[in-house]
Amino acid sequence: MAEVNLTNDSEQIITGNDNIAIVDVFATVRGGRSLNVSGFTPEVIYAGHPIIKETATGDYKPLPATADSVAGVATLGTVVPGAAYTNGTYTNVPLSGGSGKGVLATVVVAGTVVTTVTKTKGGSGYKVGDSLSVPAEYAGGTGNGASVPVASVESNVGVYGALPVGHTYQGVLIASILTKKAFAGIMTQGTINPVACPNDFATIAAAFKAAVPLIDQRAD
Incomplete structure (x- = not known):
């Protein structure tokens, strides 16, 4: 079960790149989701990061990544x-x-x-x-x-890990969030600029497109 700490701390994240990575938003997971971030090491989950779902539990998670970019x-x-x-x-x-x-x-x-x-x-x-x-x-x-x-x-330069067994791609994160406060808006239809996404999107582009065809990948 994913739990989120929404207590406000005096921490800030830089979100200036969010509107470059997320070009258009046409549909989302209604109401957003709390992410299960167990084992996810970067301190920030940036806009454009792929969000996955574990079939057995229904938990939404950030795709594993090795580092922040x-x-x-x-x-x-x-x-x-x-x-x-x-x-x-x-x-x-x-x-x-x-x-x-x-x-x-x-x-x-x-x-x-x-x-x-x-x-x-x-x-x-x-x-x-x-x-x-x-x-x-x-x-x-x-x-x-x-x-x-x-x-x-x-x-x-952060690198995305492989899609874990038993998980499926669901969409991308709409706005950057702290990992420890992982309540996420998730886009399921729209346009992203893969060049502005947090890690090297080319490594997963084909598999992500096949799984979430309503998200257009366009390097503007």
Whole structure:
């Protein structure tokens, strides 16, 4: 059974691409649906994302995808070591600051200073030159002043996974939503611009067209 948390948090998603991906809407799943997002890792489900349905349970879900198509941290620059940190190796440290969110790193402290910061998750929305700080609470509990600049960013092109066994294509998401608040408007007839959809639509275009023929795919 899919459940949705509709509590309002101070989080935002960028929806400027929604009206480019969704060109025309002629018919929808009436009233929308709560999505079962178990195992879906991207933080945002963007407009144009294919929605599938599990035959056995009737659950609606986003088609599996490997990543968001967003710009994240590619490489980090020279570490400013800070002082008074607790020696050790710390994983999944959420670096703070900068213009984006979600970057994680492995941080090594030796001689009470931060010696290396290695990106493990690129996050999204960062810019070259952003200064990212190492929060002491995630790196041993003591210390301050350690930081590292963003040296380069990359566009992580998301890839759709295969249609799971026992599922069918139903339509596409009309407007971008947070994965953890997955109440979805689903288009069943209309026009999408596959080039503006969140991931590489070409990999599923033929199968999707056969299953949902009333959704026209047109790269305007």
